[in-house]
Amino acid sequence: MKLWVDGQPQGTLAADDRGLTLADGHFTTMRVAQGQVCLWPLHRQRLTQTNRLLGLAQPDWAQVEAELKAACAEVAQGCLRLTLTRGSAGRGYQGQFGVTPRRVLALSEYPSHYASWQRDGIRAAVAHQRLAQGGALVGHKTLGRTEQVLLKREAQLRQLPELVVLSQQGEVIEATAGNLFVWLDGQWHTPALSHCGIAGVMRQHLLSLLPSLGLPVRVAPLSVAQLKDCQAAFISNCLMGLVPLIELDGRPLPIHPTIQTITEAGTLWR
Structure with missing residues (x-):
């Protein structure tokens, strides 16, 4: 370094x-x-x-x-x-x-493992630990990241590369190190970050990029029931890009074909 x-x-x-x-x-x-x-x-x-x-x-x-x-x-x-x-x-x-x-x-x-994650996808589960309410700092990437450190420890103990994290009220918010997108009812959905979570740079980019590719995206509160019903999902951040979830809480998920469409778009990284 x-x-x-x-x-x-x-x-x-x-x-x-x-x-x-x-x-x-x-x-x-x-x-x-x-x-x-x-x-x-x-x-x-x-x-x-x-x-x-x-x-x-x-x-x-x-x-x-x-x-x-x-x-x-x-x-x-x-x-x-x-x-x-x-x-x-x-x-x-x-x-x-x-x-x-x-x-x-x-x-x-x-990180050398990101290439295989992007290609093959990863397993994830809903975290036991929940996110605290963020107050004025919601959406901002401030230096106090101890919650994420503990979430990564939980993932390690559960032998999973990633976890999906809920708010104190039980709403789906994000992954431990990225934002979450799920395929429901023929379009991509990503949770609204009204009370906690980080509004990632790649998330912001995707909210503009997806509609330009003919892929509407809905930003709204996301329930655990909706998460259980989703037909596909991926997590994103500005280092790993898009990583498909191939298993969520033990339930297999396919890699949605539009993930490849987004990944291969010439504007994903610019």
């Missing part, structure tokens, strides 16, 4: 950085392909929105983009994470607002 802090290679992160001590910040993880950051405009849009929510100043985006370009210039395929924190501004919960965020950039290898 290669690291940069505020543009400096192998830079040092201060021990009192509020991202470290209070999870006071947010991040996005991007796929790198042939030296280019995939879907960067959507990543930037989400980062901008969360900066506003957290009361952070916008960084110099031209500088950020130059740093991203330099980091991935010779990378055929990889993962690039950009973290923005409030830095060392303020003590305790009393932070300083309007400060320019500290930038932490990390470049790592692209």
Whole structure:
């Protein structure tokens, strides 16, 4: 892994950085392909929105983009994470607002198992753990991800690559590391994220891409009963793309042919 802090290679992160001590910040993880950051405009849009929510100043985006370009210039395929924190501004919960965020950039290898997941699909089940209500942070990818760490532990203990997670009210929300789409009544459905969950960049992209391919998609609350009745499903994020679910709670699911249509669309990653 290669690291940069505020543009400096192998830079040092201060021990009192509020991202470290209070999870006071947010991040996005991007796929790198042939030296280019995939879907960067959507990543930037989400980062901008969360900066506003957290009361952070916008960084110099031209500088950020130059740093991203330099980091991935010779990378055929990889993962690039950009973290923005409030830095060392303020003590305790009393932070300083309007400060320019500290930038932490990390470049790592692209997971080798994603290719087989995309081709063959994976098994999943409904998680026992449920998501907490998110309040003002719903949909935003802030640094407090302990829930997801525990969900991944549950998946590991159950010997499953993924889990489908419910809200406290029992509504279907997402997968542990991506958004969920299910095929019902002749169209794709994805859960509304009104009370919890993360509105992923790939989810946002798909909500525009699918209709352009003649595939209507419905965003609405999704019940467990509907999940049990779905005829196909996939999970998505901006690293693995689309991964079909071939088994859900022990029930076999086919790989819907439109998943290949979407995957092979020339605009899936741009």
